[in-house]
Structures are given as structure tokens and as C-alpha cells.
Amino acid sequence: MMLKQRAIQDYQERPTPKVMFRVFDEDKNGNIDACEWMEAGMTTNVRDFVRILDEVDENKDNVISVHEFEALHVRWKYGEIDAGTSSDEDD
Secondary structure, eight states: OHHHHHHHHHHHHSOOHHHHHHHHOTTOSSEEOHHHHHHTTSOSSHHHHHHHHHHHOTTOSSSEEHHHHHHHHHHHHTTSSOOOOOOOOOO
């Protein structure tokens, strides 16, 4: 019983990329747009989101799909990309 409780706690503490995607995708349309990205606190300006899009937006539709989000997560995890916040103001 204790193992199951610990597994549940671990899952809750470390959500998978798909779970995080569902949190970011507020309108549940299957994509994360700049507004959703900024509302999640990932950046304070559109330029940072565009920089992320340049790195991961495979189909160039200007939003992040779940597949692209998973790829972003892997690249971020291994330090290949900075998906963090910026303090720059929006133009």
C-alpha cells in the first residue's frame, strides 16, 4: 500500500509532458499559443515564445502541438534549449 501511495505522490510531483501540455492548453484546442504560454508564466513577452517556436514548431503553424511540446520538454531537460522566462518587456 505504501508503494502505491508513493507512486501516486511521485506522479503528482512530476507530471509527464502530456499532463503539463493539458495544463498549458487552457482552451483545450490541442495547441499552446503565445497567450497560453505567457499565462502559464513561461515568458513575459511574445519574442521569447517566437524564439521557442523557431526551435520546435515543426509544421510552422505558430502554435505548439503536444508532439512539439514533448520534443521541447526533452530538449529542455537535456539543456539543449532554454524554455524559461525572460524579464524583457513586450514591444
